[in-house]
Structures are given as structure tokens and as C-alpha cells.
Amino acid sequence: MQWLPTGEFDRVLGGITDRHERLRAFSALSRFNTLYMVMKAGSGHLGSSFSAADLVSRLLLDELADVDVLFSSKGHDAPGLYAALIGLGRLEEDLVHRLRRLGGLPGHPDVRTPHMPFNTGSLGMGISKAKGLVLANRMLGLHQRVFVLTGDGELQEGQNYEALGGAVNAGMGELTVIVDHNGIQSDTWVRDVNDLGDLEARFAGFGWAVLRCDGHDFDQIGTAFRQRAEQYAGRPAVIIADTVKGGGCPAFAATSMAPDEWRYRFHSGAPAPEVYERARDELLASADAVVTRNGLAALTPRRSDERPSAKATGPSLPDAYGRALVDVALRDERIVAMDADLVLDTGLVPFMERLPERFIECGIAEQDMVSMASGLAARGLVPFVHSFSCFLHARPNEHIYNNATEGRRVVYVGSLAGVLPAAPGHSHQAVRDVSAVGSVPGLVVVEPAGPQQVRAAVEYCSSTSDSVYLRLVSAPVPPEVVAMDADTSGAAPLEVGRGTVVREGGPTVAVGAGPVVLGQLLLAAETTDLTVVNLPWLNRVDPDWLAGLAARAERIVVVENHYTHGGQADLVARALLELGLAAPPRFHGVGLTEVPACGTSDEVLFVHGLSAARLADVLTRP
Amino acid sequence: MQWLPTGEFDRVLGGITDRHERLRAFSALSRFNTLYMVMKAGSGHLGSSFSAADLVSRLLLDELADVDVLFSSKGHDAPGLYAALIGLGRLEEDLVHRLRRLGGLPGHPDVRTPHMPFNTGSLGMGISKAKGLVLANRMLGLHQRVFVLTGDGELQEGQNYEALGGAVNAGMGELTVIVDHNGIQSDTWVRDVNDLGDLEARFAGFGWAVLRCDGHDFDQIGTAFRQRAEQYAGRPAVIIADTVKGGGCPAFAATSMAPDEWRYRFHSGAPAPEVYERARDELLASADAVVTRNGLAALTPRRSDERPSAKATGPSLPDAYGRALVDVALRDERIVAMDADLVLDTGLVPFMERLPERFIECGIAEQDMVSMASGLAARGLVPFVHSFSCFLHARPNEHIYNNATEGRRVVYVGSLAGVLPAAPGHSHQAVRDVSAVGSVPGLVVVEPAGPQQVRAAVEYCSSTSDSVYLRLVSAPVPPEVVAMDADTSGAAPLEVGRGTVVREGGPTVAVGAGPVVLGQLLLAAETTDLTVVNLPWLNRVDPDWLAGLAARAERIVVVENHYTHGGQADLVARALLELGLAAPPRFHGVGLTEVPACGTSDEVLFVHGLSAARLADVLTRP
Secondary structure, three states, X not given: OEEOOHHHHHHHHHHOOOHHHHXXXXXXXXXXXXHHHHHHHOOOOHHHXXXXXXXXXXXXXXXXXXXXXXXXXXXXOHHHHHHHHXXXXXXXXXXXXXXXXXXXEOOOOOOOOOOOOOOOOOOOOHHXXXXXXXXXXXXXOOOOOEEEEEEOHHHHOOHHHHHHHHHHHOOOOXXXXXXXXXXXXXXXXXXXXXXXXXXXXXXXXXXXXXXXXEOOOHHXXXXXXXXXXXXXXXXXXXXXXXXXXXXXXXXXXXXXXXXOOOOOOOOOOOOOHHHHHHHHHHHHHHHHHHHHHOOOOOOOOEEOOXXXXXXXXXXXXXXXHHHHHHHHHHHOOOEEEEEOOOOOOXXXXXXXXXXXXXXXXXXXXXXXXXXXXXXXHHOOOEEEEEEEHHXXXXXXXXXXXXXXXXXXXXXXXXXXXXXXXXXXXXXXXXXXXXXXXXXXXXXXXXXXXXXXXXXXXXXXXXXXOXXXXXXXXXXXXXXXXXXXXXXXXXOOOOOOOOOEEEEOOOOEEEEEOHHHHHHHHHHHHOOOOEEEEEOOEOOOOOHHXXXXXXXXXXXXXXXXXXXXXXXXXHHHXXXXXXXXXOOOXXXXXXXXXXXXXXXXXXXXXXXXXXXXXXXHHHHHOO | OEEOOHHHHHHHHHHOOOHHHHHHHHHHHHHHHHHHHHHHHOOOOHHHHHHHHHHHHHHHHHHOOOOOEEEEOOOOOHHHHHHHHHHOOOOOHHHHHOEOOOOOEOOOOOOOOOOOOOOOOOOOOHHHHHHHHHHHHHHHOOOOOEEEXXXXXXXXXXXXXXXXXXXXXXXXXXXXXXXXXXXXXXXXXXXXXXXXXXXXXXXXXXXXXXXXXXOOOHHHHHHHHHHHHHHOOOOOEEEEEEOOOOOOOOOOOHHHOOOOOOXXXXXXXXXXXXXXXXXXXXXXXXXXXXXXXXXXXXXXXEEOOOOOOOOOOOOOHHHHHHHHHHHHHHHOOOEEEEEOOOOOOOOOHHHHHHOHHHEEEOOOOHHHHHHHHHHHHHOOOEEEEXXXXXXXXXXXXXXXXXXXXXXXXXXXEEEOEOOOOOOOOOOOOEOOHHHHHOOOOOEEEEOOOOHHHHHHHHHHHHHOOOEEEEEOOOOOOOHHHHHHHHHOOOOOOOOOOOOEEEEOOOOEEEEEOHHHHHHHHHHHHOOXXXXXXXXXXXXXXXXXXXXXXXXHOOEEEEEEEEEOOOOHHHHHHHHHHHOOOOOOOEEEEEEEOOOOOOOOHHHHHHHOOOOHHHHHHHHHOO
């Protein structure tokens, strides 16, 4: 793999005097390093970083005064922003090697990184945050312009429109929104997911000044910024910049997609090695072209000896889920699947292909989706509502409760649950979901550990009369759990509130759910005399079952892929105490106590005390 | 008080042939009964019921086919809708006396009432729910038009705009939104809170067909509906109906407001007796005018001997909070107050008047408000963010967490917390808030019981370095708690995680927080030998303090104004068990296990087992 040191950026920026050529060169160098960073990390958002790269270059090099603020609301384009800031020497050069690593550059922006004023990555919050900054500045007598980059798919989120009116009423001339209008959201074309219609009319309808430009044409970009400043000084303005996802590199450009290709392949994740090499060469060639035609020597990238990060392997629970859902839905005609632009990540492609008439793509609009589910359930259908758990438990939190007060039966399926994968960072690590929905009346929270259990859970979702929150870890299932899952007949119906001893051992009993916790516990049990229990129920426990477990335990430790407050440990502890035993087993809970770190799985499990070694240590301590 | 039996509606509807006269008469009769219902209930939304009354009349009498669906998204106009349905014999006549009573008509719509297809009252969900119904109908081959009434203030909620695009893309000609555009939201004029700008342009910007009419002119209303059907068959359409809040009755009409009056007084709550009498006479006169000019005998209302419901009295915690906030903010210049259109209910009027430069009115846009707080906190200010707890913990749930991941210090103040007042119904009863935010890292949840403790809590919010969720009950503080509050020097700083014995007694120790629980426990203690502990901390408990309490307790019972899952009982139970006592006290939790009922305070505390008598029963049972 190859990357460009900051010295090369210095040389190019110092050596090119033509304004647009300088911007072109800087963008090309930034894209080259962005690709390296994502490749080295093994994941990251290339498409969005590339579509925004020219806008970012123009903003950083020519538009922003020192005092001004720029941030990305979508946050997915963080690698591109990092690469540009490293190129300018505003972030340490060494960080180019540390994307998505512990203590490095998080997968989505975090305020602990210099020049990242806000934590973004959860969509649609940026304009509001910028407004808060503007109001604070006014109170404190500071003069500062605030620039917010948004995606276009992101504009499906309702919060954006909640934010627009107030900015007009406060005459926020300090605020400029730039829409990276690349036409593609997470899965596919925005127009196919939930078309935005006439975007200019949308913004204008809220009273915003609207400008438009080609987001890869520095001439047009410059004109748009100039008009914004000159013609609309006292008003908030949006610049809709038409861009190409993956733009600036034929290998990744959406314009290179085959006519029959519906999925854009470079939204997230690192490319395959051969694609990497092709793209790297394309990027270097285009960068060298600008550099050399401006009289400078060609670039000299450095080589990194390290191999790209190896991906963990193992079965995927969302994939197993998607297969099981199709099978169950073929029998249960009430089932409807709803998705919020994550069909590829939630395992829904088979359902979408097999049962398109019962599939509803809602776009990035979780509140709308969950409230729509009420309407479907009102007619006797059983909506299965999908998103990443980080979004699904939180963005439509009131809506989930509202549905419960109506007595609607809805199945919520939150994938990407828990602390792993840890590379995207805390906006995507759902470690608060059990707490946030666990008290909703009539809603059972269940977390299966392996493919067989996922199938049993889907059967349960179809047959129960309760609503269900299905918590699905997306990290690959480790081999220990695959073996366990095959052993403990996943075909047997799940019994609410009851767990299973999955590893016989001594009087220290470790209780947990899901592949991450059980995987580490089963590993820990190889070096300790531990009894391991799989309790997939996160807000229900059967007192009789628990009494049986307590009778054999000297000590019960609940280990959670969740904050230690508000989850399974609280549930089990309270139920244990309410048993009224004369001498209850000792009790302890292990889980996250701090905002989860970004990094590799091993790094992050270790740092939060959830690795097998650290668990073994805690569990063998007297 | 006076009301009109359904027979009078029958007589009038049967006796008037002119279409518009019939509608006028029906509206007038409905308004008369609406006033009676609200007066008898002692609370309810008159202004919004009256502004929507003519639209509702037209829809119910002339527009809707049997198969069609109408519901109100704002839900505040439920009394008007109920009155009309009772008048048509679609709801039982006896219910006219049972607004906001147990087993009667809830303060906001609930699906358990006939002709109420959805639970509304939490704003901005209606269009989404309607879309779900339309999609379900299409899947099931049903043909049905769906009409959704919204407020205009309600259009500040972002979810509305999340919903609009999808309806266009799906060509939802079945869907019609009617905006009851009365220009006033909860507190005051929409234009002063967060102006909507050109509302027609907003909807048109999303691709909706837009029609406009005078919402009190049946000619214009009829034209709008006809045009909607004839000209825009395959598209979703909105009818913006310009109305007068409190319209149809001079006593309540916003057009009667004095020029210097900023607050509309009849948004919620029953009028004073003399206002009632004036309005009743006005309404009867205008109804009789229509009836008699159409050749029918004057109306003969029935008298109800009952007095209007007496209001509970006692200090208001939001009022005490508002005074304390001003005092603390005069010393602590970092404090900024943010409000979501509930300045009158959250105690913020003194702050707004005294420190207007540090007051930010956000409108009904909780997500925008909470994300803006991040921007303010980023500049070192300390935002105090206000709404009803039912909305504040849930609508911006992800945003509260996002702020926490940034390490922002924000104080969230959720008033109207808990099960009382129970008259508005479950959309407004926040009994899940502790669970939903309790696991947010660095966020301390505290619930003071009396005015002195509220002041201490505000001091704590100013001096701590943590973020705080201040849970404020809005029901009047009962005398037992006022006395307790005066005794246990509220001026002393609160110590995190530690409670106070507020009533010495026997070895059964009841633990709780807030005026509702402590009020009932102190009452229960008058007939039982109970020790009562005030533990205002809902997600923190000090193990040393708890060990001291456990040493004197044979039994600990935690009583919660919250669902029994995910709140203080879980917290205390787990901490007790983790103390590792050889023989821990017996433990039990009492709280809500079902969606809270709507009714009077006494009815609802009893039915959920939280009344003093029922608590005494549980606490004395062996």
C-alpha cells in the first residue's frame, strides 16, 4: 500500500500558483491518502469521501478563515476530511496510518480529534448543531461562519427540516449548508429509495437561499460561494453541489456503474486488493498529471509494508436472519418487512427479491418508518422494522412507545448491535438499546447468539403475540459460538425468560447473550472452571429458572455487550434478590461503563474489559 | 353546567335541509357540548377543538364515506371530535360526562375508543401513521381514503417532513392532510415561536398538491375538498384551512385577544366559571339562531347538577423551578434556557422575562433543540433544555446520547413527569423516562419532591460537572410533602446517590422519589409502621448509604412513579445484591406494569396500585 507524506502536500501546495490547479492537485493527493487510510483500516466510506473531496478542498484552502468552522453532518466522509487535514499539517501525519484504530482517527467524527467540532455519523443532526454554535457565538459576541456538509440521502431525516425554519427566523447569515448531492445513499440511488423531488424547492419552501453548482468544478464552486456571500448575507443559504459518488477516481465513480447494477459497491468497506491497486494507480496518475503539468516533479508515495487489515470471518447473523425471515414469511402472510436504507446490512436482500410486494423501503426516516408500522399493524399485518440498532432504539424511541400504547404488534430488528464491529465508532455502536426500549410495555427484547438461534428467534417473532425487539450482532459469529449454536438445538422453540447452560463448569456462573459475550466467555472458560449460561432474553427472566441456576451458583456474573446500567445485569440482579433466598449467590456485572472506543475488535474488547483474558481475570478473582 | 343530548342533534340534523345551515348547526351544537365536556373534566383543549370544529363537521357529515378514516394527528382537539361523534350517535351519549375519566374518553385519542384509529397527542406522527394505513390497504386490496387533521404549530416537528416525500413517491391519492391553521400553538402565536414562513411553498416543495380555504367557511371548505378530489386524484394533498383558535365563540376566539396579550388563554384547561357561563350563553345563542331561523324550536339543553371538577391545590414544582433557575442564572452566566413551546408549563416565564438574551424559544422541535444545545455547550455555555418529560426523554433520545458522547454538559428538565396529572392520558404521562435516559453515560437523573428540593437540585445542576436530567412532577405537591420538604432543609446540597429518612418507623422501609410517591407513602405511613426514605437519585445510589439503610431494614420496597422495569427499583435491587450481605433484606418493587390509565388523580393512583391505601396494603402484607 502507498501513501503520501505531508511533505509532498507542502511541496505541491507551495509549488502551484494557479488557484484551481492547486485545488485540483490537493484533492487528488487527498483522495490518494483517503484510499490508503480506508484500505489500511479495512473499512471506511470511500464513495462519500470522494464525492465531497473537491468541496472540502475548496473550503479548507480558499474559503474558510481561521475562525470559521466546517464540519460534516453525515460524518461518513470523515476519511476524506482527515486526509485533507493531515495534508495541511493540521492533524499529525502519523494518523494517516491509524484510521479506525484505538487512539487514532475514529470511523466517524469525534470531538476528541482536533478540528472535529461535533460528533456526527448519526444523520441529520448537523444543521441543528451548527445553529447552536451560531446562537452561542452571538451571545458571546464572536463572529464566525459555520459551514455544514450534508449528504443528500441524509436529507430524508426529518430533523433537517425541524432545523431549517429557525435558522431563517433568526436570520442566520453565518450558516451555510453544502449538500454533497451525489444521488446515492447507503444502498443505492436516492431516487429509488425515497426520492427527494425538487430539492431546491424544498429548501426554498423553508425560506433558505438556494445556490447550485457542479461540486467537482472549482469554477462553479467558487461562484456559488461568492454569490452566497454577496447576495444573501443575512440569510441562511444552501449550496446544492452536484457530485459523483466515488468521484475523481474511475474505479469508484458511480458513473462507472454498469447499467444493470443497482447497488453502489463503495459506500462503505475497503475494496478488494485488485480494485485497490487499480484505483491507487488511477489516483496517482491523475495527481501526477496535475502536478507535472504545473512544472513540479512527480509524486513519490511511500510504501507501507503492512498488509491490509484481515477481516474477521464467521457466519453473519443478519444473513442468517434474512434467510429465516423469508422462510417464515412464506408461511406467515401477515409479515411485512420495512427498511431504512440498510437492506444490505440488515439481511433483507433475499426478502426484497422474493417477496417484493411485502417489502417497504422507507429511506433514512426511522420515525416515519416506525409510525407507518402502526398503520400496517392496525390492519392486522405484522411489520418487521429494520435498521441498525443504534438508530432504531433511539431516533424513533417515542414512536416505538406510542405503538406499544396502541397495542400494535411490531417486530423491531436492530442489527449492528453492541460494541463490535468497533471500527465505525460510537455513533454506530448500540450499547444502550436494551435500556432505552426495555421498559416498553409488551415489548420483549431478545438477542440470539448463532444462526440456529436466530432462526428460532424469527419463529418466535412470528408466533408470539408480544412485540419483539430483536437485537442482532453483526460482527461475525466466532467458532465457539457456532459450535454451541449447533449443539443447543436452535430448532427448539425459545422459552421466554429461560436460559441454557452452554458450558458446564464450577460454581462461578457467567451469564450472557449474543455471539460477542458468549464467544469471549467460552474462550475464558477454556482456562477457568466456569459455568457459562446463554440467556438470550434481555428484559425478561423466569424466576423459577433463575432459582434453579442460583441453587448451583456460588457467584453469578452477568456480562453485557451493553452499558452496565439498564440491561441484563439489572434484570437478573433484581430477580435474584426478589427470589428472597436466605443466602443468595454473590453477584457482579461486567459491561461498558464509558462511551465505547473505536478500534479493532481485539483492541476494543480488551480496553472495555470484555476480552476473554480480562473476563477470565475478573471471574477467577475471589 | 349544561349539555345537549344526542336527541337534540338528531332533531336538528333531521330538521334542517340546507346543507351549510345543517353544518353550521351541527358545529354549534358540538361546540356547546365540547365546552361542557372540558368544563366537567376540569381540563382539556378548547381552543384547538373549536378551531377544528367546522372542518370536523364537514368531514363527518358530508365528506367521509363509511369506509373512510379521519383522525387528528395533534390529538389535542379530541374533545371536539368526541362531541361530534357523540352528537352523531357514534359514541355513547353517556360519554359526554366522562371526558378524562377512568373508562371514559381519554384526554388524547386512544384506539380503545371507537372511531379513534390511532393514539395521538404526541405531535407529528399522524401523517406517517396514515401512510402505513394506505400501504396496508393497498396490500390487502382495500379502498379507503384517509384524512389527517394536523395543527400548524405541530408542523414544527421534523417527522412531518420525513413523511411527506414518501407519500409523493408512492402517489398516495388516498391521503389528505388538513392543516387547522389557527396561527397559535401551545403558548402563543406560531409566528412568534418559530414562524412557518410560506406554508404552501413548504408543502409544494415536497411535491404535495396544496389547497387553501377559510376553515370556518363551509362554501370554501367544500370547494377545497372538491378540488382535491377532482384535480389531484393521484397525489397526496394538503388543505391549509385558515381558522381562528377558539373560533365560533367570542369568549374563546383568538380574535378577541387584547392587543397587548401575548398568551392565548384557552389552549388547555377549563375556563373560570364566569367565562364558562358567558361562553355557554354565547354558544347557545348562536346555536339557537341557526336552529330557529331554519324553522325549528330552540334547543333545550339539560342541566348537570355536578359542580366542575375541583382542581387539586398545592405548590407547583415547575413554578418553584422557574424561580430558582432565575436566581441561579443571575449568578451563573453560563446558563441558557431553551424551550420547546411550553414556557408556561415548564416554569420559564420568569426566566424569559428577566433574562431574555439567554432564552431560546425553539418551538415544537425537540431534536433540533437538543442538538442545538450541543453547539451552545461547545462554547462553554450550560444549556438548560426544557419540555414535558414524555417528549424530552424520547423524541430526542438519540440526540441526548450524542451530546453525551461529545462530553457536553447539558441539563435536561422534563416537567409533567410521572403518572399525574392523569387527565391528558398516556401520551403525556412520562413513566418510561428514567429507563430511556438512565444509561446515558455521565447523565445523572434526579427527581426532587418539594420546592426547597427543587431549588437544591437547580443549585446542583449549576455546580456539578455532570449532565443532569431533572425529572419534575407537575401535579401539585401534597401537604405531607410540603411539610417534609420544609423539614429536610432543602438548602443543603444534595449528595449524589444518598437519600434521607423522611419518616422514622419500623423495619419495613419504603423508598421513593418525588411528590407523588412520597405523598402517598407519607399518607400510608399514618396507618402503618413504615419507614419512608426519599431517594431523589434515580440512576445513582451510594453503596455505603445503602448498606446503612439495609442494616436497619427487614424489607425494602421501592415505589416508583414509573414503569417497574428500568427505574429506581432495578437500581436499588442490584446495588443491594452487590453489597454481598449475608442476609439481605427482602426486596420488592411497586410501580406501573401497564400503560397508564387516563382519569382523575385518585382514580389512576388507585388503579395502578399507587394510592396510599393500596400501598399500605402491600406494605403491611407479610
